[in-house]
Amino acid sequence: MAMPFEFATAARILFGEGKVREVPAAAATMGRRALVVTGASPERAAPLVAGLEAAGVACLPWPVAGEPTVETVRRGNEYARAERCDLVIAIGGGSAIDAGKALAVMLANPGEPLDYLEVIGRGQPLKQASAPFIAIPTTSGTGSEVTRNAVLASPQHRVKASLRASSMLPKLAVVDPELTLGLPRAVTASTGLDALTQLIEPYVGLRSNPMTDLFCMEGIRRAAGALPRVWEDGGDRQARADMSWASLAGGLALANAGLGAVHGFAAPLGGMFPAPHGAICAALLPHVMEINIQALRARAPASPALGRYAEVARLLTGRSQATAEDSVRWTAEICKRLEIPPLRAYGVAEADIPTLVEKAAQASSMKGNPIELTPEELRQIVERG
Ligand SMILES: [Zn+2]
Numbered sequence: 001m002a003m004p005f006e007f008a009t010a011a012r013i014l015f016g017e018g019k020v021r022e023v024p025a026a027a028a029t030m031g032r033r034a035l036v037v038t039g040a041s042p043e044r045a046a047p048l049v050a051g052l053e054a055a056g057v058a059c060l061p062w063p064v065a066g067e068p069t070v071e072t073v074r075r076g077n078e079y080a081r082a083e084r085c086d087l088v089i090a091i092g093g094g095s096a097i098d099a100g101k102a103l104a105v106m107l108a109n110p111g112e113p114l115d116y117l118e119v120i121g122r123g124q125p126l127k128q129a130s131a132p133f134i135a136i137p138t139t140s141g142t143g144s145e146v147t148r149n150a151v152l153a154s155p156q157h158r159v160k161a162s163l164r165a166s167s168m169l170p171k172l173a174v175v176d177p178e179l180t181l182g183l184p185r186a187v188t189a190s191t192g193l194d195a196l197t198q199l200i201e202p203y204v205g206l207r208s209n210p211m212t213d214l215f216c217m218e219g220i221r222r223a224a225g226a227l228p229r230v231w232e233d234g235g236d237r238q239a240r241a242d243m244s245w246a247s248l249a250g251g252l253a254l255a256n257a258g259l260g261a262v263h264g265f266a267a268p269l270g271g272m273f274p275a276p277h278g279a280i281c282a283a284l285l286p287h288v289m290e291i292n293i294q295a296l297r298a299r300a301p302a303s304p305a306l307g308r309y310a311e312v313a314r315l316l317t318g319r320s321q322a323t324a325e326d327s328v329r330w331t332a333e334i335c336k337r338l339e340i341p342p343l344r345a346y347g348v349a350e351a352d353i354p355t356l357v358e359k360a361a362q363a364s365s366m367k368g369n370p371i372e373l374t375p376e377e378l379r380q381i382v383e384r385g
Pocket of ligand 1: 142194197198263277281
């Protein structure tokens with residue numbers, strides 16, 4: 001065994017088509033009054049809400065439009081307390097899951113989000129265990145259903161910061177591929193490439209471990225086969241199921257082995273520009289891989305990360321002779337095929353690069369990158385992104 005490691009995840013994971021219908025019975029064992037956090041279209045949660053009410057769980061709806069902010073959570077927390085909620089259920093994309101996760105932990109702890117937020121807040125420990133939380137992703141995805149942090153934006157500080165505690169791991173994660181069948185194409189593409197990023201970064205990163213490696217290798221192989229298929233036909237159930245599994249596998253990996261430079265940039269970019277997290281990661285992925293491999297060849301030719309990039313290439317292409325550089329070619333090609341917009345489509349300009357490079361260099365995800373990148377290399381990544 002290479003190194004000691006810790007592995008933690010949701011208390012229980014249900015995976016498969018139709019599994020969402022098992023939520024009401026499970027929820028009834030956890031609480032009586034559920035704050036139901038959804039994305040901007042709460043009507044999609046109607047069947048779930050009907051099931052919950054029938055199981056004796058009162059539902060208090062809390063729709064969240066866009067990525068959650070400190071203010072979203074502060075107001076939601078006031079509402080949940082006033083309504084005496086004892087359980088939080090989130091059904092939606094990564095934004096709804098993160099909002100729900102934050103609301104569940106705030107329900108059990110006094111004060112407001114800024115008391116506990118990293119970087120921009122007071123960073124106090126969340127001493128009380130989170131209220132019971134059920135996470136039901138409808139994209140694939142962020143893997144947020146199996147991570148222990150919630151990312152909140154602070155428009156006033158122009159950054160994103162996390163609430164983080166082991167107790168924030170959901171009590172139940174329900175990954176039901178049927179929920180992703182109607183996802184719009186652009187969301188399928190950006191969230192799917194975020195899932196792929198979250199499989200590649202932990203695998204090549206400094207904190208990889210034998211257990212997360214298993215999830216990464218299998219996830220990368222599945223995602224490689226399924227990404228072109230969900231793009232061509234959003235109703236392809238086998239491909240949707242493969243992407244749901246890949247997304248879950250990425251969440252399991254990143255929560256226990258960290259990420260890398262793509263996510264190091266995603267934090268400041270997401271804080272400064274109105275771009276969805278998945279779209280940012282997709283735009284950066286091939287460029288980070290290319291610069292990482294170049295830097296490794298130049299400064300750390302004996303690094304095991306180079307062999308890992310070659311393994312990524314074999315998993316992506318299915319060719320046993322594939323080289324590390326083939327992983328870059330494959331990824332660039334899929335981004336083109338899935339019509340991933342460049343960063344400038346979100347207003348990122350030349351003048352923003354110095355600030356972005358400075359902030360990214362300090363991001364926690366950057367510490368997991370297989371090699372420390374120079375400011376010049378970081379600049380090249382954003383320029384190409
Ligand atoms: Zn991500």
